[in-house]
Amino acid sequence: MRVIQMGIGGMGNAWLERLMPFDFVTFAGFVEVDAAVAQAQAKKYLLDERLIFPTLEAALVTVEADAVIAVIPPQYRIETLQTCIDHKLGLLAEKPLAENMADAQRQVDMANQSGLLYMIAQNYRYKPEFQTIKAILDSGELGSIDAITISHYRGVKFTGFRAEMPYPLLNDMTVHHFDLLRFLLGPEPDTIYGQSWSTSWNELKGKMSAFAILNFPQDIRVSYSASWVSNGHVSSFNGDWRFDCEKGVLTLVNDVITVQKRSGSDGIWFAYTDLEERLPSPLEYNPQAYLAYELQEGLNNGYRPATTVQDNIKTLQMVFDLIESCESGHSIQSSKRGS
Ligand SMILES: NC(=O)c1ccc[n+]([C@@H]2O[C@H](COP(=O)([O-])OP(=O)(O)OC[C@H]3O[C@@H](n4cnc5c(N)ncnc54)[C@H](O)[C@@H]3O)[C@@H](O)[C@H]2O)c1
Incomplete structure (x- = not known):
């Protein structure tokens, strides 16, 4: 080509x-x-x-x-x-x-x-860690997903086009995390609610911190917290993810996946996922x-x-629904999005 x-x-x-x-x-x-x-x-x-x-x-x-x-x-x-x-x-x-x-x-x-x-x-969909998480979730070994918690914290300084954006964090970064939710779960959320703000030390005119709650079909709840003006501990660009499931917990922390599963009725055993075996291998990672x-x-x-543009507009709509929620103070329903 x-x-x-x-x-x-x-x-x-x-x-x-x-x-x-x-x-x-x-x-x-x-x-x-x-x-x-x-x-x-x-x-x-x-x-x-x-x-x-x-x-x-x-x-x-x-x-x-x-x-x-x-x-x-x-x-x-x-x-x-x-x-x-x-x-x-x-x-x-x-x-x-x-x-x-x-x-x-x-x-x-x-x-x-x-x-x-x-x-x-x-x-981000084609990163090995998210290909692996999808393979684990789709295998059914953890049963149904109850809740997902995502936490993304960076301390970044920008000039250029991001410095002009009203919501640099949401438009430039959260769009990856929301696209990952669509990739991992399939449908778009039924409702999105959030808040976004500027900390006192944010030097950009755009808002760099946000919380959101998303409700997906099948009663899957997502809690999202993110900031690009962290003054201390930072996460990777992926962020840290936790999937609370019927039969165990899957976490991605510092880009390392861990699966914890219940063993019979007597507690929990820890299983470190064999990443290499499960990875579908998109062009050598x-x-x-x-x-x-x-x-x-x-x-x-x-x-x-x-990820055609016809599909990707659904990811972008999630970002702009969150922005609308932040500005209106209301939860945004999927019916409003025409889906
Ligand atoms: N997918 C990812 O992981 C990821 C990571 C970083 C950036 N991005 C995206 O990539 C895009 C560019 O971001 P960036 O960080 O590279 O920006 P940047 O400003 O650092 O670099 C952009 C480059 O393109 C050039 N450029 C600007 N307008 C141009 C034009 N009309 N024609 C030709 N060249 C032009 C600039 O001179 C510069 O060299 C953005 O949409 C950003 O969100 C994606």
């Missing part, structure tokens, strides 16, 4: 490093608006500087491609999508899909009308390569990836 990667600074580093080892991807060209970044990255990754262009349109005058991987801020999604439609190129864009639901719906409509394959990079592979299969063989 001949790919043009837009954005080679920031998260673009991860895409370059994780795709370069794979033969099925050929970098036809790159788009980078910052000339200094273009120069530095050309040196770092031994890229041909003649293949780095300031705009996608300029790149397409010179190089031929099958798809675009857009590792750029969300405000450029619509113009990137339009160019891909005009040139009949598949598109895999970073999350979040959009800065508001109107822009998200517009992109879904554009993808539907054009028939373009458009995926959003919800890479490489989420970005797996997403790119799905894009290729979608373009060549009509395969339907899990």
